[in-house]
Amino acid sequence: MKIKEKKMNYKVLVVGGGSIGKRHIRNLKSIKFDSKNIHCVEPRKDRVEELNQLGIESTYEDVRNALKHNDYDFSILCSPTIFHIEQAIDLAKKGINIFIEKPLSADLNKIDDLLSIIKENNVKVGIAYVFRFSPLIDKVKELIDKNHIGKLLYFRGEFSEYLPDFHPYEDYRTFYMAKKELGGGSILDQSHIMDLAYYLFGEFKSVFAFNSKVSNLEINVDDMSEMILETKNGLHGTVHTDIIGRSHKKELEIKGELGNIFVNFYQNTVSVYSASDKSLTSYNKFEKDFNVNYILELKNFIMYCQGKEEIRTSLEDSINIMKLIFAAKKSHNSGQREVL
Incomplete structure (x- = not known):
């Protein structure tokens, strides 16, 4: 409407x-x-x-x-x-x-x-994948579009946090993330990193995955996942998520024929290594208040409802992310590479 x-x-x-x-x-x-x-x-x-x-x-x-x-x-x-x-x-x-x-x-x-x-x-429907609104990701897209690192060869993404640190003011065992019956678990809740890979590199072709509970946390959901991915345009990469990491990480690395791009969300930096002159350039003058990105996604949705903007985080995209997650779970159970 x-x-x-x-x-x-x-x-x-x-x-x-x-x-x-x-x-x-x-x-x-x-x-x-x-x-x-x-x-x-x-x-x-x-x-x-x-x-x-x-x-x-x-x-x-x-x-x-x-x-x-x-x-x-x-x-x-x-x-x-x-x-x-x-x-x-x-x-x-x-x-x-x-x-x-x-x-x-x-x-x-x-x-x-x-x-x-x-x-x-x-x-009209939008999905709250807020990292798409990060200025760091805007910078990454700019660098890729301007061919700063040449042909893309490989990517690696990692989102790692410790579940009891999510909401330190409440018992983590009561949090929906800890409960299978409420749709919790690492692979679902930390799907931001899969969405960023989709947003930057395109649709997925296949996945080989491990997705399980490996910690002693009192939860009945997966607490980590490891995926080997291939996109439909032939790019390969790996994605790791977990809710057991005591030293939190939110990182993305992209390797190309001419150099590398490294994103550190906690440090709020994008670094570019250029192979031609062996130089490292860091970009760090980004908005530090992450809540600004939540406001941007909200404004984008409102403008979409008004017919003034396209939605940046579409329902179609989120369905494709869900298909990847379910294929990853199937791969874990079968021990085989799953084609999407």
Whole structure:
């Protein structure tokens, strides 16, 4: 549904009042959304109290109850992964545009139903792969497009964090990331790095993967994955994710015939090695507040709903990321390379 520009007087439904839901609410307010126009679905009473402190007075226990009380211009899905598709279907039936936190879902069982309803009701959908909005990635795309390292030969990506550090203010065992039944696990939640590979290098052709639990963390999900990837244009690479790393890493390295590009998200730097003169050039004058990227993705989605911009993080792209994840899991079980 195309929405008209109304100086941010849109009525928004935020589904999920956890940490990312509250971040989106704060960001909506920072771009001049009135608290009275921000509604939230959150069943937990402690989180409702936190939402009240943010000025959010209209809260509901579930999506269907929220839909009975109001019409909304768009929604932001921040609930546990396992609920995304069902909730998106309910919203799409009402013609409400949907911004979905990554990953899209824990499975694709009802994705065809969602796609049909979205098309029927002209619903616009975006996916919150926020690293696409990082100025570091903008720089990487610029370097690749200008052929700074020549023909690309190989890439390596790693996202490594320690699960108890995600939300140190709460018991990690209660976090949805720790629970299979809520769509948790490393390979799903840390799919940012697979999305960046897709965004920079194109569609995937095949994957060979290991995806398992190797730590003593009290969780029932995978805590690490290792993937060997091939893209449809013949580029090879590896991607590693884990939630056991005590020294956190978010890095991407790209090797080309003329040099290398190295991205360190924690250090906020992009470094380029040039083989011709054996020089190393570092770029580090980037915005340091990562929250700016969350605001950029939100603005992009709003402009998309207004018909003023293309969405940078499409539903189609996120479906392809999910297909990669499921192929990786299948590869782990079969011990074979899986073709997508």
